[in-house]
Amino acid sequence: MRRHLPGCRAAAVMWIAWLAVSPVSFAADTAPPSVLVQVAPVARHSLKETVTAFGRVQPDPDQATSITLKRAGMVSLLSVRLGQRVKAGQALLQFDTAPDALMQFQQAEAAANFARSDVERVQRLFKEQLATREQLAAARRGLRDAEARLHAQREVGNDRVKQVIHAPFAGIIAQLSVSRGQRVPADTAAMLLASHDALVVPLGLEQEDAVRVRSGQAVALASVFRPGVRVASRVGDVHAMVNPQTHLVDVYVRVPKKAADGLVLGEAMRGVITLNEKQVLAVPRSAVLRDDRGAYVFIVRDGRAHRVDVGTGLQADGYVSVSGEIKEGDSAITVGNYELTDGMAVRETAP
Template sequence: MKARLLLMLAIVMSLPLAASAATAADEPSVLVKTEPLRKQTVSETLTVYGTVMPATGAAENVSLPRPVQVARLLVSPGQVVKRGEPLLELSTDATATAAYRQAESAETFAQGELKRMEDLAVQQLATHSQVAAARKALQDAQSALAAQQKLGSGLANQTVKAPFDALVVAISVQQGDRIQPGTTVMQLARAGALRALLGVEPEDAGRVRVGMPIRLASVFSSGETVNATVSQVFGAINPQTRLVDVAARLAGSTKGLLPGMQVRGFIDLGGQENWVVSRSAVLQDGRGAYLYQVSDGHAKRVAVTVGVESGGIVAVSGNLDGHLKVVVLGNYELKDGMVVREQAR
């Protein structure tokens, strides 16, 4: 009888323990993958768009000091030329040729007049002042002829050559055109001397500084990038683009970039050390961004503020525990406090 009572007492005492074990076994759990929370410096990159153009001071206009006619164009826009390479052939306009001939005739006449006055002076038939006037007239005629020669008016035809290694940026005339003195015929840019003019959103302009590195690439290509440096940040909004202009000086090889080409730029804004997690760790709902850390086998929801994202990782800040792992897979099934089972590595 006593033994039976002891047995019943043992059974009754074990019931709560069994119920507790059953409850723990029945509690839902989620299989998840985790990774350690770590700190890392994440660089922020600002993407901008713009156009390549000749560097300031690198472009030079080709013009002539006398009226001419374009006989032949020997280059085309976008062509690269070497120093001394022919650019175009010109013929001097008839009016310029006539002016040169008149200057020649005046100089010949003045020489004859001076000789005649000197002969008369020897015979005492001309005064010293008359001889001096004749000599002054000759000097004036010689100066006028020299000016015409400097203008090239005495040349029936002329071949204009490149003054330096250059890129033909633009040609503003056509074959057969008559050109007035000082009119720009074409524009050359020194080879390799290029810059990019980029547009930055007004709210980002304050973060861009002179000297910051930029990587440039054609918008139509995902290939090689060209290194450049911010050379100027403009202080007003461009009324055409509604953006703030930023000029970048190309350093070294331009790798196929040409004036007029549309480019995409990546400005390195620098970075600072932050907590970083895989992008998949961060979730979003009506309460904002959050992630789960694992504490004593249970999911712990932590609200976070998302920062810079780069290369599949994202900077986060919040009430994070650096000693707890972060759930990166399976987190969509979790709720705060839920039991988790970590995948074996």
């Protein structure tokens, strides 16, 4: 007669218990795997193709005036500084005429007086038939020439010992080339007066971007160091050459008058130029994946992820335009798509 050891009986009990629970474990192990994902609808969006460039606020050259000292002399008083705002009629500087220039006026004035007396003398002789008609004509011609030279001397101001030069309009001293006590030759540009409400921003673009820019395209300007300062404008002129200093192509953007008061000359600006704007079918950028076959998106259909190969286009504001076997209203997977394979079960969750 056989005897069963207590240890054998215990092992048999454990074996029976394992058989009782094993079907449940097998069922759990054979459940299809699924991935937790977030989705976004495929929808139509207005996307802009843009290019970004940088520049600095400058006076509009069409609205700036050079204050030129037409005669030689000395700046005896300078009343303004670089960058200063001035009012129309405000004194800018006092100028003393050089002695040589004064002497030129005096000589021209003496020559005109002599020519005037000579005409009177020849006229008396002509009446007495002691001078010919040709001599009278020559005397009158000499007077005209002498008076023209005298007028030219007055035009450049050689008849004035001192002169105070005033601002012809309200503006900003954009350039200053003289200092108090400085002696200057004739035709010296003393300063540049720019209209304070006529400003431009020349933006520097790479050549491949500049060829796509056209006059009239929308530009969003923003101050680099004051992001809250924003100006809406449009492209003015696109230069047809590379700036030799910056090696970029200059694109001029005019600042509207109502926005000019909020800017200062030399302020660094960022400009975003809108090259193109279209209504397109788009998905969030995170929904688009790429491999050796190209770009693709996972779409949720019947609780499963289905790979859809797509073509991509414009990218803006976090969206990418897509084309292919994809339609408006599809649910594109935006989070968790890196873990997926075609046909895998998914569970959607809110962002």
